[in-house]
Amino acid sequence: MTTAYDKPLPAIDEYSKGYWNFARQHRLSVQVCRQCGHRHFPASPVCPSCLSDAQAWEAVxxxxxxxxxxxxxxxxxxxxxxxxxxxxxxxxxxxxxxxxxxxxxxxxxxxxxxxxxxxxxxxxxxxxxxxxxxxx
Known part of the structure; x- marks a missing residue:
C-alpha cells in the first residue's frame, strides 16, 4: 500500500468478520452452513437453503x-x-x-x-x- 485509501471501507460486523479475517490472510472465503453444507455469499445470519443459524467461514x-x-x-x-x-x-x-x-x-x-x-x-x-x- 503506497497511498492512503480514500474509498468506502466495509462495515465489519459479527456476520462478515470471518470473511475479513481470511481476506487479511489473502485467502478467499465463503460462508458455509454447518447443518446442510450450503456455501453462500455474502454473509447471512441464517442459511438461505435450510434457515439454520449454524454458520461458519471456509476458505475456498x-x-x-x-x-x-x-x-x-x-x-x-x-x-x-x-x-x-x-x-x-x-x-x-x-x-x-x-x-x-x-x-x-x-x-x-x-x-x-x-x-x-x-x-x-x-x-x-x-x-x-x-x-x-x-x-x-
Missing part, C-alpha cells in the same frame, strides 16, 4: 469463471471519480457461489465471458484486504 480456492462484468462511467461515490471508468465483475467460484468484485490491474484486454479467473488481494488498510480478480 479463489478460482472461478467470469460470468459477467459491467463498466461504470458514473461515480456513485466521489472517491471513484478519478478511476472512471471502473469495472465490476461477477465470478462463479469453482467451489462456491457467485461473488461480486473488481478486476485486479484493470479490465483484461481479452476479457470474455467464461474466462478462467483467480483471486488476488490488495491490502488497502492495515485491517482490510480487498479481493480482486485476474485471468488465471
Amino acid at each position: 480456492s479463489g478460482r472461478g469463471t467470469l460470468v459477467s462484468w459491467v463498466t461504470f462511467h458514473r461515480a456513485y461515490w466521489d472517491a471513484f471519480r478519478g478511476e472512471l471508468p471502473y469495472h465490476v465483475c461477477l465470478v462463479q467460484l469453482d467451489d462456491g457461489p457467485i461473488v461480486v468484485g473488481n478486476f485486479g490491474n484493470g479490465i483484461p484486454q481479452d476479457v470474455k465471458m467464461g474466462m478462467p479467473m483467480k483471486v488476488q488481494f490488495e491490502d488497502v488498510t492495515p485491517e482490510v484486504s480487498l479481493a480482486r480478480f485476474v485471468p488465471a
Whole structure:
C-alpha cells in the first residue's frame, strides 16, 4: 500500500468478520452452513437453503469463471471519480457461489465471458484486504 485509501471501507460486523479475517490472510472465503453444507455469499445470519443459524467461514480456492462484468462511467461515490471508468465483475467460484468484485490491474484486454479467473488481494488498510480478480 503506497497511498492512503480514500474509498468506502466495509462495515465489519459479527456476520462478515470471518470473511475479513481470511481476506487479511489473502485467502478467499465463503460462508458455509454447518447443518446442510450450503456455501453462500455474502454473509447471512441464517442459511438461505435450510434457515439454520449454524454458520461458519471456509476458505475456498479463489478460482472461478467470469460470468459477467459491467463498466461504470458514473461515480456513485466521489472517491471513484478519478478511476472512471471502473469495472465490476461477477465470478462463479469453482467451489462456491457467485461473488461480486473488481478486476485486479484493470479490465483484461481479452476479457470474455467464461474466462478462467483467480483471486488476488490488495491490502488497502492495515485491517482490510480487498479481493480482486485476474485471468488465471
